[in-house]
Amino acid sequence: MSASPVVYVIGTAAPPIFDWPTLFRLLRERGWKPHPVLSPVAATWCDLDELSTAAGVDVRVDLRRPTEPDPWPKADAVLAAPLTFNTINKWAGGHNDTLALGLLNELMGEGVPIVAAPCVKAVLGSHPAYLRSCRLLSECGVNAVDQAEVLVRREQDKVRFLWPKLVDAVDRVVPQQALTESDDEHARKLDDST
Numbered sequence: 001m002s003a004s005p006v007v008y009v010i011g012t013a014a015p016p017i018f019d020w021p022t023l024f025r026l027l028r029e030r031g032w033k034p035h036p037v038l039s040p041v042a043a044t045w046c047d048l049d050e051l052s053t054a055a056g057v058d059v060r061v062d063l064r065r066p067t068e069p070d071p072w073p074k075a076d077a078v079l080a081a082p083l084t085f086n087t088i089n090k091w092a093g094g095h096n097d098t099l100a101l102g103l104l105n106e107l108m109g110e111g112v113p114i115v116a117a118p119c120v121k122a123v124l125g126s127h128p129a130y131l132r133s134c135r136l137l138s139e140c141g142v143n144a145v146d147q148a149e150v151l152v153r154r155e156q157d158k159v160r161f162l163w164p165k166l167v168d169a170v171d172r173v174v175p176q177q178a179l180t181e182s183d184d185e186h187a188r189k190l191d192d193s194t
Contacts, residue, residue, distance in 0.1 A: 004033040005076040007170060008107065009055075010100050013041040014082035014119035016151075016161040020046070021054035023081075023163045028056070030167055035072050036060070039087065039100045063099050075112050077174040080104060081145075081166055082119035085130055092133030108140055113173040117145045117166055119159065143173050 007027060011017045020036065027034045036051055036059045043061040051059045057072070064070070083091075087101065096102045108114060116137065124130060125147075138144055150162045 004031060005174065006073050007032045007034055007077045007079055008037060008072075008075040008103060009034045010037045010078060010080045010104060011042055011082055012039040012084045012087045012100060013045060014084050015159045016082040016119055017042050017045060019160050019163070020051055023079075023161075023166070024051075024054040024056075026163050026167045027079075027170075030171060032077075032167075032170070033057075035075070037100050037103055039098055060099055063102065075107055077170050078104070078107050078112055078114040079117075079166060079170050080114060081117035081161060083116055084118075085120045085124040085127070088116075088118055088120070088137070089129055089133045092136045108137075108142065111141070113143065113170075114141070115143045115145060115166065115169045115173055117150055117161060117169075118147050119151060119161070120147065143169065145169055 009020070009023065009027070011020060017038070024034045024036070034055045035057055036055045038046065038048075038051075038059055038061050040061060043059070046059075048059045048061075060071075090097075090101055091104050094105060096105055104114070118125075118134075120130065134144060145166060150165045151159055152162060153159050
């Protein structure tokens, strides 16, 4: 494993996306190397240059061509935040029509640990399709964060996430020690314990 574990940060068009630079700073302080992916609509809301600078790598929005190499290293973890009602339902249904959804589908299939933080209005959160989608994703191993624990409403209906809690959730699903140990160090520890 590398000294700086890679976390793909996937976001869709919900208000917490405006504070992504804070998330990237926190991830980097914890030793993570964020690699941001935005849904096409979220990309129209954001300053991509600002986000790329904050993350230290270019933001990806579009699917690459089949002949293009993958520009990023493999992900050690995924933080999908914020996720909209639409994205959660499409993801659970296996839709693959954007880079964000494609990566969520592929990485879930590969067993990469995923922390998902929805940002959904209460009226949509009680919709039967949404509830089924959340259950299915949870059964598939997605670590869903209760939005009531991380979402803060501010004046004029502005909402934001408590990013430190989400970074804590990523740290819980992928302990840093496991990421920074080389395979040789891990084998040596196993030999020493027997």
